[in-house]
Amino acid sequence: MRYSQLFSKTKFEAPADADSINAQFLSQGGFIARQVAGVYNYLPLGLRVLVKIQKIIRDEMNALGAQEVLMPALTQLESYIQTGRQEIDVLFHLEGHGGKFVLNQSHEEVITPLVAQFAFSYRDFPVAVYQIQNKFRNEARARSGVLRGREFNMKDLYSFHANEEDLNAYYEKVQAAYHRIYARLGLGDITLLTYASGGSFSKYSHEFQTLCDIGEDTIYVCEKCKIGINKEIIDDQNACPKCDSKDLVQKKAIEVGNIFKLRTRFSTAFGFTYADEKGERKPVEMGCYGIGPSRVMGTLVEVFHDEKGIIWPESIAPFTAHIVTLGNQPEVLESANELYTQMQNLGVEVMIDDRDESTGKKLNDSDLIGIPWRVVVSARSLKNGGFEVKKRCEKDAKVVDAKTLITMIA
């Protein structure tokens, strides 16, 4: 992509309402633009990051054998009355031709009767279905950029089982898949499986909490087992569930995923039973597993940045390489364009900043946008033998020729 052609450029200042690092850098860098509190537009660079996060999650869901569907946001209020969740405070209500509707804040009310249309006998289980879709929550206070939104992107997986043992076994598999997702996102080391309240369904649910000083949540960490306990249950569970140690360290964290054994809470509400081997009706056991790509995007920025801007992990960066031309000499533009074409032909995702702007502006923008490899092309770099390459996460640059450069990056 030619940055000169991109309509959504960096801004000199972050918007006054940016209440967090992610809101600040993502807005200023041209990744997102706020529509209204808690509701964002994804600009081309931001959409590229979002799609990459979605792709990693989709890969791991498919590897689990889960089947992708797409459910609607608009749903009849009756479905929520059936589960007794019509009073949930984050539910948006609306009326229209055809009756009273809500916007789904989660999709148990849709997926349960949907799967019930197709699964009747023990032979039809397990079933695992997921989607990547926008959720709507009427949050009293939207905040922290894309971390807590009123409209936000979500991957939600639902699993259906003939018995609790099968649910438990699948739940463990999803846990492992979640760990793989965070590892691929670059968050593996600092994202902890965390015990949290199970609500009325089961003793505990599990969250995935990414350690971060600005996190909304407080967790108690067993550093040996890399396991967290959410503050909300610390009175009931004051020791590591794995090693029983009470040597726990209080930390701040961002919840980046939540997995839940719903058991028969929703299947019962919708009368979703199946016939077992003896032909007896049994209630279906369910699990649900959420992870929000837009929230992950905000978390990545909260974790990976310095005072100048974002430092994207390579797996989800909008581009791998950022060619920056300095000066307008024909040989600079020519070499840069040649390198750009060469990289594109090799399948390297590359953006070229070919604008006629000052050195300071262009290097600042490059730091703000945070693409992993910066490649400066200038009269000086060419005189010194080629291209000045620097990783965004490192301090030192070096000048290398095109061949070496491509070996480094590709």
Add this chain to the structure above:
Amino acid sequence: MRYSQLFSKTKFEAPADADSINAQFLSQGGFIARQVAGVYNYLPLGLRVLVKIQKIIRDEMNALGAQEVLMPALTQLESYIQTGRQEIDVLFHLEGHGGKFVLNQSHEEVITPLVAQFAFSYRDFPVAVYQIQNKFRNEARARSGVLRGREFNMKDLYSFHANEEDLNAYYEKVQAAYHRIYARLGLGDITLLTYASGGSFSKYSHEFQTLCDIGEDTIYVCEKCKIGINKEIIDDQNACPKCDSKDLVQKKAIEVGNIFKLRTRFSTAFGFTYADEKGERKPVEMGCYGIGPSRVMGTLVEVFHDEKGIIWPESIAPFTAHIVTLGNQPEVLESANELYTQMQNLGVEVMIDDRDESTGKKLNDSDLIGIPWRVVVSARSLKNGGFEVKKRCEKDAKVVDAKTLITMIA
């Protein structure tokens, strides 16, 4: 994909509320499931088709140089008050923390101020931005399956220009891109550029109308020029705009796209001006260009079907080949599985129906689902030298060996 593993199988009967061929076959075939009138779930097969339609459209938008973004559904009512569209009858209204909201039925109210944040000078134009996203319309009567929905998928492109000439030139380019899209969807021959009312913006807008007896629209066709005139303007325009012939044939058609010169209608409402070469402020000229992937999916079924089910064009079929095993003999299952693996390794998108069901049921399901190539594996086919292959759109099958089969399909 193994059909035995797919949770969303065909149904014996179409739902009683299916009011059209597309609702009937898409529901019965396990592509979609109705949530509430005009609102559908996309099941795995249906989502595969939808994504393929989106991919063709995205390709052509990117080839135009348009930049993809993702705008929200939820938007402040104020934006619609600013354009005077707050009374549009299809607008869904809702209230929540943070004020009064609407769900976007189109995105002029979002994209115009968004692009205005980044484009200030004549040098910043033209700008072309698109998204593929769900729209919400409070239709008095949702009908015809996925043809007229209350929540539906839409690609909307918006272009911004410094002057009318540039808008006109770009408008022609988009027209050509739309023709390429319909050609790739298999609808090229029967989809006509059609003159329609321009509303208050310009004399005419243009629709793309696919000829189909169940279409809601009536158009008058110049068969020589392959151009249509929508009945709504036939009193003003009773001759072919290209050749002036009055030899027009009345036909029914489904609107599958709409392109519109908005001119300065929305830029004026949002005070979006730019500085021209002399530093003078000028209003920005705009165009908008819509095409609904979900509506296209319904149209394809209305056009391509027979009494047994859907006949998907290859470009957007959920799979290219459908292997159907008949009988449970070990050599049948083994040969079928070997072929399945072989095709997958060659990158052929293949589904295998490995269920233990009757011949009639399996062949009926195959016809209903409508995958382009059916490959029957049975004791008889093996005895006759291999696999019985038949195109969904043809009558005759023939038995060929694996190598010949793969050459035919891949």
